[in-house]
Amino acid sequence: MGWLRLNREHAISLSASQDNSTSYDKPALHKDAISSHIEHLHADETETRLYPAVADTLPDDQLPFIPAHTVLNVSSGSSRIWIVIDNIVYDCTDFIFDHPGGSTVIKSFVGKDCSWQFWRFHTREHMKEFGRKLRIGRTEGVKNPFKEPARYVGLRRLGEVDKEWD
Ligand code: HEM
DSSP: OHHHHHHHHHHHHHHHHOTTOOTTOOOOOOHHHHHHHHTTSOHHHHHHHTSOOOOTTSOGGGSOBOOHHHHHHHHHHSSOOEEEETTEEEEOTTGGGTOTTOHHHHHTTTTSBOHHHHHHHOOHHHIIIIIGGGEEEEOSOOOOSSOOOOOEETTEETTOOOGGGO
16 A cells, blocks of 8 residues: 555645645656556556546547446455546546545445536536546446436426427
8 A cells, every 4th residue: 555655645745835736636646656666556556556647738538548347447446436427537536535515426436437417516617627637547338327317497308309490
């Protein structure tokens, strides 16, 4: 667990040294730091650390690809809190302690897709300001355990084409 401890201390000292930083700001981890600590880790922890948080400026389509089975393995075999929104993997391990909606909701989606649930409670601005810095990769095929219920405006289903207007 040496690496995890190091990562947390690094994050804390970083946020202490930057006034406008919050405690869940994650540093962009350096490859040398990863390899020098990687030998102390169990296999599944090693796997999680291959995907550190990436720079805010990196476009989604340039994020490293994390196969669905890796998302699943990491989530069941380690204490990392990875969730998937619109095929982007977010590492919420540290962020859950600061999440205004509490940690339980996020924990209930570990290793799962929760796109529609996320968009029920958040705006694009929330994602840009708080979510973007938690991105670690992109993926495909991770399942949402719940089907999105149909949404209605009055008696009309949202998004339904109104035949009378055609
Ligand atoms: C990338 C992951 C996430 C980020 C960055 C994030 C960020 C935030 C932020 C910034 C707020 C405050 C919103 C406000 O001020 O109006 C919030 C509230 C909330 N979030 Fe999240 N969230 C994440 C994941 C989730 C997930 C997966 C769920 C569960 C579906 C969830 C459920 C909620 C709820 C229920 C609230 C409280 C809403 C309210 O009080 O009106 N969040 N989140």
